[in-house]
Amino acid sequence: VGMDFFTVPTVTFKLLWVFFVIRHDRRRVVHFAVTEYAMTSWIVQCLREAFPFDARPRFAVLDRDGKYGSEVPKALRRIGTEPIRCAYRSPWQNSVAERWIGSVRRELLDHVVVLNADHLTRLLSSFVGYYNRTRCHLGVDKDSPEGRVPSFKPSTPATIVAFPEVGGLQHRYEWKAAA
Numbered sequence: 001v002g003m004d005f006f007t008v009p010t011v012t013f014k015l016l017w018v019f020f021v022i023r024h025d026r027r028r029v030v031h032f033a034v035t036e037y038a039m040t041s042w043i044v045q046c047l048r049e050a051f052p053f054d055a056r057p058r059f060a061v062l063d064r065d066g067k068y069g070s071e072v073p074k075a076l077r078r079i080g081t082e083p084i085r086c087a088y089r090s091p092w093q094n095s096v097a098e099r100w101i102g103s104v105r106r107e108l109l110d111h112v113v114v115l116n117a118d119h120l121t122r123l124l125s126s127f128v129g130y131y132n133r134t135r136c137h138l139g140v141d142k143d144s145p146e147g148r149v150p151s152f153k154p155s156t157p158a159t160i161v162a163f164p165e166v167g168g169l170q171h172r173y174e175w176k177a178a179a
Helices: 038-050 071-078 091-107 117-133
Strands: 002-009 013-023 027-036 059-062 082-085 159-163 172-177
Touching: 002 091, 013 038, 013 117, 027 038, 027 117, 038 071, 038 091, 059 071, 059 117, 071 082, 091 117, 117 159, 117 172
Parallel strands: 002 059, 059 082
Antiparallel strands: 002 013, 013 027, 159 172
């Protein structure tokens, strides 16, 4: 898995921190959390929530951010995950996480003004659902991280219907038989 942070400004110019964990194999966002103050103890708690019971990954890629301190690698080792630190100033070494940050910025955050942490949490929850269930990824053979069942044209006069997702910013398309 990969994990990283990014910041989001609010309408009152406060900075909110978003921590997320993404699986490298299917590009599935496993966990995200929003806070005003990113502290090591909060990150460790997020890791507990991201990997309950036996759902721990073998490796976790993280950058050399000071917020991780020494406690986050220790917490990862306690759950049986080997932390792998990226080299300094080498974001391409955690490219799946960096790519998700770009996607969430381009497809969601560039189009809305965030009011507060609760608003950002609702927006990200909607986007993560869309991202994991519906959005196509070239890295997983044009499928979604959770897998989609393709729809086929049911009859000749069928039309394509758009279903809005993420508050209408994104859409899912399906065939609908003509009435």
